[in-house]
Amino acid sequence: MLKNRQILGCSSGFVSHRWKPYSTTSGSLSFLSISTCSNPSLSYSFSSSSSTLLPTTTTTWLSSTHRPRFGAFSMSSAPSGSNPDGPSSSVAVQSAGNAHEINFCQSCGGPTKHEIPDGEEKIRAICTVCERIAYENPKMVVGCLIEHDNKVLLCKRKIQPSYGLWTLPAGYMEIGESAAEGAIRETWEEACAEVEVVSPFSQLDIPLIGQTYVIFLARLKTPHFSPGPESSECQLFALDEIPFDSLSFSSMVVTLKLYIEDVKAGKLNFHYGSINKRPGTSPSDIHAYTLEYHLQS
Amino acid sequence: MLKNRQILGCSSGFVSHRWKPYSTTSGSLSFLSISTCSNPSLSYSFSSSSSTLLPTTTTTWLSSTHRPRFGAFSMSSAPSGSNPDGPSSSVAVQSAGNAHEINFCQSCGGPTKHEIPDGEEKIRAICTVCERIAYENPKMVVGCLIEHDNKVLLCKRKIQPSYGLWTLPAGYMEIGESAAEGAIRETWEEACAEVEVVSPFSQLDIPLIGQTYVIFLARLKTPHFSPGPESSECQLFALDEIPFDSLSFSSMVVTLKLYIEDVKAGKLNFHYGSINKRPGTSPSDIHAYTLEYHLQS
Structure with missing residues (x-):
């Protein structure tokens, strides 16, 4: 049995497609940006917002300062690399991938720039020395x-x-x-x-x-x-x-x-x-x- | 219906547990190391071997030079960041995580050391300046x-x-x-x-x-x-x-x-x-x- 979009534990809906894979009207790729907030919480807070490319609409998560920037969010009240909604691996906790924190290349140590690589649609951290792209994934x-x-x-x-x-x-x-x-x-x-x-x-x-x-x-x-x-x-x-x-x-x-x-x-x-x-x-x-x-x- | 360990597309078995989560005899954690090889192939090759911690047994993948080292493998014949058994994301291809290539901290640019962090069991790349740990995950x-x-x-x-x-x-x-x-x-x-x-x-x-x-x-x-x-x-x-x-x-x-x-x-x-x-x-x-x-x- 298949059930689509069952809502659990909530009374109000969120956007059903936070991230649109394509535009049927233009035929070209378009994206719905994801915004986070500057709202402290018990164990973490979001300190910046983000957007992907070609934004068509902005969904406000909470009140926030919108700064189009690479990466989903950063956390300010928890230790660097901590994890807002997940357990740890062994003792230390890990970051889910705060790409805007990628300031240097892991391979050569060169400073990074944040741009859209040729042939891609998303801003990445690119080494200005060796041109290596730092991908961050879930x-x-x-x-x-x-x-x-x-x-x-x-x-x-x-x-x-x-x-x-x-x-x-x-x-x-x-x-x-x-x-x-x-x-x-x-x-x-x-x-x-x-x-x-x-x-x-x-x-x-x-x-x-x-x-x-x-x-x-x-x-x-x-x-x-x-x-x-x-x-x-x-x-x-x-x-x-x-x-x-x-x-x-x-x-x-x-x-x-x-x-x-x-x-x-x-x-x-x-x-x-x-x-x-x-x-x-x-x-x-x-x-x-x-x-x-x-x-x- | 549940089927355990069904073998598909092969006639001979591989190790059934390449990675042992624990030792029942000692009660402490032990690991089976994973080794790769220096064997060029059509589209990629493995150029180094690896092991995790506390090795009890070494499984040879192919003939290889064994160098205990963090990270699963590196690829030498494909472009940096390429992917031996997977598709690309958009046009560029990505690395699955060659942690031994982590020479510098993405955050502060400091050089890394490769050690077991306190309270962990696996070698990680640790920044010698800001002490940030670079985790690599699937x-x-x-x-x-x-x-x-x-x-x-x-x-x-x-x-x-x-x-x-x-x-x-x-x-x-x-x-x-x-x-x-x-x-x-x-x-x-x-x-x-x-x-x-x-x-x-x-x-x-x-x-x-x-x-x-x-x-x-x-x-x-x-x-x-x-x-x-x-x-x-x-x-x-x-x-x-x-x-x-x-x-x-x-x-x-x-x-x-x-x-x-x-x-x-x-x-x-x-x-x-x-x-x-x-x-x-x-x-x-x-x-x-x-x-x-x-x-x-």
């Missing part, structure tokens, strides 16, 4: 939804962002591993739990921050778990006891809601969707989102 | 498998790598867009086709080169398509006419084989899997792979 966060005795395993975060809030064990996928291997690794690191992945459950993109969550259904190989270095507690929760008011990220809210819906319906599906914050809401409000392109398989 | 390639009149749409590549070979329209996902939006955009760019995504069809990881392919089933909104700047031809193929000997990438072989199997079985599923080259085979042999962790939903 990062994948991989994790496990562990089913055990009709309960699911959650970890209480002992690190920022979202210190003290509950999450599925998850973290950034590394080069050299598959998503399944990364999810198994992160589960071991955060919950000291040895698991086997059973099936893919969800892929949830968060375009604003350049993250994609890939969550697998998994089961414990042995009935043992305990907090790893990044967790203060690990606990199995019955589905009607999941602490939705104390979850860490919108992606966890969506994943767990979809899971509960599937369990109630008696059939576990694979879910794809794109999570977008509702305009006018605080970035720290993990329940203020729309789920777009919701497709099931 | 890149997502998004595309569409377009069904039309019991045929699928393929594009003949007019760019390297895999010039002159056939591919599904696909390219690197950008920050600020969802995977579905990226797949729609790439289809427009490569095939001038206006499509609607119908359902997620596959996620195929290629750990060696740090890429993940996400392919959606899609349909033409209008029955029009024509080659974009990166394609020399676009053509609908009946399933028994797909040019498997002239496809561009292993990911396309796997996706199309799974699709044909599903069509024959009368049910389209979502497929997850990890594509690994068989040891002792040429990197340019797109049929020399194993599909691991094959899970369906």
Whole structure:
């Protein structure tokens, strides 16, 4: 069964196409710019706005100073490289790709300019010495939804962002591993739990921050778990006891809601969707989102 | 139905766990290193080897000079930043993350050192001036498998790598867009086709080169398509006419084989899997792979 654009956890819609791939009237490419804001939040704030090329419309996220600039956003109140809506990989947290922070070439150390390369449509950081282009792409966060005795395993975060809030064990996928291997690794690191992945459950993109969550259904190989270095507690929760008011990220809210819906319906599906914050809401409000392109398989 | 570790398109197995998330004997983390080779191929070659931390075993990919070093590989015969087993994003091609090429900090321009940061287990490039850590993560390639009149749409590549070979329209996902939006955009760019995504069809990881392919089933909104700047031809193929000997990438072989199997079985599923080259085979042999962790939903 396929369901398009199901809205979860929200009462008002966001723009249904924040990023338009083409213009049907002109036949040429056009883009809808994405703007962020200068709004501090509990764990992070956006400090600049951005636009892609050939803007036709500007969508205001919150009140903001609009400066067409490369990169989706920067974060000012969290440590450099931190991550507004995602877990960490191991202990350190990573940036989703703040391309406007690319001032120098990683290869030769030359200063960069920010221009549209020949044959492309998007501003990139280009080395003024060796002409290397610095591409920034979304990062994948991989994790496990562990089913055990009709309960699911959650970890209480002992690190920022979202210190003290509950999450599925998850973290950034590394080069050299598959998503399944990364999810198994992160589960071991955060919950000291040895698991086997059973099936893919969800892929949830968060375009604003350049993250994609890939969550697998998994089961414990042995009935043992305990907090790893990044967790203060690990606990199995019955589905009607999941602490939705104390979850860490919108992606966890969506994943767990979809899971509960599937369990109630008696059939576990694979879910794809794109999570977008509702305009006018605080970035720290993990329940203020729309789920777009919701497709099931 | 779930199928674990189905092997497709190969007769011999590769290591089933190239990357071990933990050691059950010691209880501490251990890793299986990944080695690449100095073997030129048609469109690219690997020029160095790599290992992750705490190596317990070394898997030789082909004959190679083993130098423990951060990063999966480098490519020597293709232009800097090119991509051995993936399509391009727009015209320029991107690197999957050659971390050993990170010599300077993108933020302050300071020289980097390659060490294990405190609290982590993997060597990273760390700025010796501002101490910023340069994380490198897998890149997502998004595309569409377009069904039309019991045929699928393929594009003949007019760019390297895999010039002159056939591919599904696909390219690197950008920050600020969802995977579905990226797949729609790439289809427009490569095939001038206006499509609607119908359902997620596959996620195929290629750990060696740090890429993940996400392919959606899609349909033409209008029955029009024509080659974009990166394609020399676009053509609908009946399933028994797909040019498997002239496809561009292993990911396309796997996706199309799974699709044909599903069509024959009368049910389209979502497929997850990890594509690994068989040891002792040429990197340019797109049929020399194993599909691991094959899970369906």
